[in-house]
Amino acid sequence: MSTNALAPPVDIPQAMQNLFPLPLSIIEEFMLADSRPQYPMMADLEMHFQGRIRREPFDAALAQALARAPLFQSVIQTGPKGARHWVRTEQPVPVIWGDENAPLDDAYDAPVDLTAEPGLRVYVRSGETSSSVLLHFHHACSDGMGAFAFIEDFLAAYAQACGDDSVAMRPLEPERLRHRGALGTAGRSAYRGLVDTFIGAREGIRFFLQRPSPLPAIQDPPIAETARLRIRATNGRCSEETTAGLRKAATALNCTVNDLLLRDLFLTMHQWHNQQDGPSTRGQLRILMPQNLRERDDRRMPTGNMLGFAFVTRKRRLCESPQELLRSISHETAAVREGQLSRYFLGGLDALHKAGWLPRVLQGKLCFASAVLTNLGNPLRRFVTRFPRAGSKLKIGDLKLVELTGVPPLRPNTRAVFAVFGSHDKLTLCLRTDPYLYSADDNAQLLNLYLARLDATAAEQAE
The missing domain is CATH 3.30.559.30 (Nonribosomal peptide synthetase, condensation domain)
Structure with a gap:
């Protein structure tokens, strides 16, 4: 039977705090505008493990991963001139625990209102021999590669919480979040800008x-x-x-x-x-x-x-x-x-x-x-972190990572x-x-x- 829990309080490093309020990028504006109740802009990524997930190291690992992924604990506010920004929220991320074959709850299909709540829900399914962690997240918060980085941080933190000191967290440069929406046109010549404008208009018309x-x-x-x-x-x-x-x-x-x-x-x-x-x-x-x-x-x-x-x-x-x-x-x-x-x-x-x-x-x-x-x-x-191996699988504390699956x-x-x-x-x-x-x-x-x-x-x- 499922039980609901909340992620532990997160201590956000000062370098992360200094980013906020953080303007939305154009791809984030797109994801917001393209979401609707019947088709929420929610993506899935699921980690599949051999072994049983333990609650204490899981809670510690999720807290540490969230501290390094501030957009998963932010909401969107609109400023006086209509510009929208990410701002930090104290609301915890919902974590839904269940047995290995427990069905998902009603919240899985419910739209996420990013102006009122964080864009991540976590479903944990734990059995004696196999377990899974499903990240159900709004695409405005992250793309697939960004979610892989979150998974990498979570796995490293879980290994550390299980006592594996050989695993180190990947280096992090929070300031790079400011440039995530760059269109790659800065510094181009006027001629190159005209060419780009022509190509963009041509492709738009063709589209x-x-x-x-x-x-x-x-x-x-x-x-x-x-x-x-x-x-x-x-x-x-x-x-x-x-x-x-x-x-x-x-x-x-x-x-x-x-x-x-x-x-x-x-x-x-x-x-x-x-x-x-x-x-x-x-x-x-x-x-x-x-x-x-x-x-x-x-x-x-x-x-x-x-x-x-x-x-x-x-x-x-x-x-x-x-x-x-x-x-x-x-x-x-x-x-x-x-x-x-x-x-x-x-x-x-x-x-x-x-x-x-x-x-x-x-x-x-x-x-x-x-x-x-x-x-x-x-x-x-793509992982920068070096994990120990058990055959072809990564060894994550007392778990073995079998595979990752998911869909946009x-x-x-x-x-x-x-x-x-x-x-x-x-x-x-x-x-x-x-x-x-x-x-x-x-x-x-x-x-x-x-x-x-x-x-x-x-x-x-x-x-």
């Missing part, structure tokens, strides 16, 4: 002229509110053979594994459309691809948002030519990486925000993307969000679909279709 098709709805009529509650993400795994085959295919085809993931997701969505609506090559599909904008030294930044969005749009008829589709994707993603083109989308958001149009645009009925694909790689490789939020008409986690020998895919339009079985069916497509790509290379 709104290209109208992608949302994935076909399965449930008609839509699932009732009470029936959809707490439908979680579905997780699946590529086998070692498929994972190795995808890596070999990327090398042979002179592309990246991420290019193959994108190509095969386009093919999967095209197949899904054909299965639900009948064969057709009409229309366009679009995948939203988050891009991490952190530099190497930004690993010292506290938890927060530092990402942009790139959009890859293709006509469905191109899905009939998989190799041509892959070549076009590889060319575009290379340009996105080299030029950090997702910053142009942030610049467009900033212009809409300054004009006062951002909420109106986001709260409309446009389909911005058919699906989201975020490739998070191997989060453990959903928005209307973007009916599927995929997250990919890597390790040395396998890929884990997590999928969340629109809970009003897809059941848990529908969710699994779509994920299996994608996994089968990836299996086929890997098998083709092995032949």
